[in-house]
Amino acid sequence: MNLITACLRVKEVNSLCYKYSSMYEGIYAARDFVNMPPNELTPRKFADAISELLQGDTARVACMNKWAVEKLQMGGIIAVGKGSMNPPQVVTVYYEGDAESKEVLGLVGKGVTYDSGGLSLKSAANQEFMKDDMAGAATVVGVLRALMLLKYPVNIVAVLPLVENIPSGMAYHVDDIITMYNGLTVEVKNTDAEGRLILADALTYAQEKGATKLIDLATLTGACVTALGTVRTGMIGNQQEWMNTFFRIAEKNHEKIWQLPSDAAYDKALQSRVADLKNTGGREAGAITAGMFLKHFVHPSVPWLHLDIAGTAFQETPDETGYYGATGVGVKAILEVLRGGRSEG
Template identity: 80%
Template sequence: TYDSGGLSLKSHANLEFMKDDMAGAAAAVGVMRALMLLKYPVNVLAVIPLVENIPSGMAYHVDDILTMYNGKTVEVKNTDAEGRLILADALTYAQEKGATRLIDLATLTGACVTALGTVRTGMIGNDQEWMNRFFSAATEVHEKIWQLPADEEYEKLLESDVADLKNVGGPEAGAITAGLFLKQFVHDGTPWIHLDIAGPAFNEKADETGLIGATGVGIKSILHLLQGGVASHDR
């Protein structure tokens, strides 16, 4: 849904295309719709957290401390870093419902657009084999992915003096720290991939095919991963 930035209000230029901030949720719906129509024999759960990030009398504040669904506490240093908050709860909920392998998609950070432009989706995760399989599937359907580093030193940027962690890691490595924030909500031993689709999710100008607007990035890659070369015990 629309992301104004909340009390950490975006600039006018950044507000213009924020209707595309629901692209991750739309991709999840697209995957489930395709699975239904194609009748893939896989067991898939989609969790779609929907919020509206608009200033109001009920808006959350900078320096609030939130208790997340799994009990961890988060110090809010920027209300515009809201997507990771709802995704973290969604990951917790998915695992509670029995998910054993995780992929999340979100137009999560402008930092990923700065790093990779509109050409590639940024990927971060906790299981190299799972990421390699996804990267291969994406390559085969011509969706471009780039793996971001996940060194422990980056996680330290999320440390808080008053809570378990902060919702932003500061001005550096924003796409990486956003992904590693989500990692804090994934159980040890559960393969997980985070896809930051902020760059390629929306064409502001027509591409070589004439497409303007939402691209559905990520849907083909996930479907191909589910369709091909997946052992039944891994589904």
Template identity: 40%
Template structure:
């Protein structure tokens, strides 16, 4: 879908459909909606009086103009209560409207900058929200489906403004929204791919394409280099698979200094059978998505490179499969991580923390000012927070606050979890420095405390996206399958740190 900002009057804009807003609690249309209503001889007002249009959030009403307007259809969308409106809700409403119109065979849409001037949403933010919502909402993954899609794709969305002097700023806002949505959809594509099409080598190939497209520096460590560095965790997890592990490192240099400002570390288990501690067969196929953290940091750094903030960022992705065979890691084994710590294996299904131990140890050697790791790490986090909130754990409250704020801006809610020292007791081993499972209770916290052993004193936040990386149904701009969380959070965070 091509999205552009144009200067004009929505009532005079030619399109297959135009979208105008209505708020819950209003008795009559206002602004552009009132002008459209007048051109339609009061059709919108009549539907309001008949309680067919109530303005409830995500409500959609379609009216055929029957030649009274250049646009063939008018869609009145409910934005809910004015005082509760947010950019995230605007994105969700636009996504719902675009999916609805796609089913009607619409090729071109025009819309006002939904929500502009309401609840502190400025014009640029409204344009960005509309752009993100449209592109995220119509996303679909059909790469392996040979049957033609039931509905065609929307070809064009025009965001109509009346002030030509603001056009350059609005075009930049539209571009930013497009970059964020496209990066999110890249992560969705990677996570939705079957595991036989998204191996560690495939992830490395995507990284190479991103590096070439956006002038990123790329390093890929193979087994020999991992052995040289003493990466026992990553090597141990990978030894049950015929797919060779990769440590993928992407660098974006937006600042002349040699200081690495932000390191984004993402778990890249391209298929997780559980290893010798094998998972139940039911829904095991979903474990192709256990590389969602790696996909998120790769997509995020691609967006950062396109937006060009003055800051240095790295993305580090340990990529491997976790499979059982005669050479696989076993419960009771002891591994040595890159930083020299020894790890007793209680469960081979707690493999994500093992590969992150080496990735974080390596990252710590880069002297980054901030480290953010992203992982589908624990089912315990999903049990605690469900599918709405990502869990945040860390050692620096200021950085945690910034990550949560970046998530709120993106509409990707994040909830801070406790990290009391006493939780470390559960990770103590009788035969090694630490064990990889601390028991059933507080499983998400003990997993985070395990990771904390490998970051030193560097300000660090761990994001557990086990519950938020996928959605079982369509909701606002989320579609069934991979969500792309937390790509936009990471980009917002980096942009915020660049400004400060």
């Protein structure tokens, strides 16, 4: 909590007010997108809305349609989007706030605008609230919207893979083997483990576009909700210092994180006899093995952390204030990381 006292000058008060009003504009933008019904937020409509919201002096938006994605051979995104009459889109946003710096933060957000589970169909009860499966992408959009107002001297490349995971005669199957954008082959053992497939291609693309650090956000696994409930976001990464920095700043800004283990032994669950990887390691340690899957698509020299916001992105029941729905989780923490984690004193 920040207290505005008599010792603060008018300029400092104005600066604080502008910072928090900009931050909450980003949070409300993320919430609004997540709360939209899925028939009003198809991949194409989401891509168009992002372009309209973020196009500006410091941000540049590029959209790829289904044919462009197929030409690049983004196998994960192509496979997951095959079943829907609403074809996949990939939105890339470049925020250029410091032309002198070569440091570029890559932000990748899962953008499944509706997740039925595909041919591995969820139960009717488990399909409720699956409009929130694009909350990772919405958080990234919220961060960028706030940055356009705050004008921090940082560089961002954001990659947002947008798909619907719907069963049909065109849908991808269990036991398919798909070739990912980075050339690895993946044996599909569950079409409801789709988020990691689109994120993997997006992570590869973000590094290709110059990302020197990475954060991905995704409502990725029910296993994370089982482990941490709706209180904390799960975190896995490849460099402890980067994870420690994010944990400290997130906690200070009232966004609770918990680091999950990532021992090499967990990787064994993803071994396939017929491909480089399986897309799921089974029920045991599901949040961990999902994160470990993504690690295969990040160069070891690039600091990366994965945030599983499955439990924290959406409040399904009203809290003590009566609020329910999308939370915009992650916007505050990422903005503070970009600001350098300084406190106001």
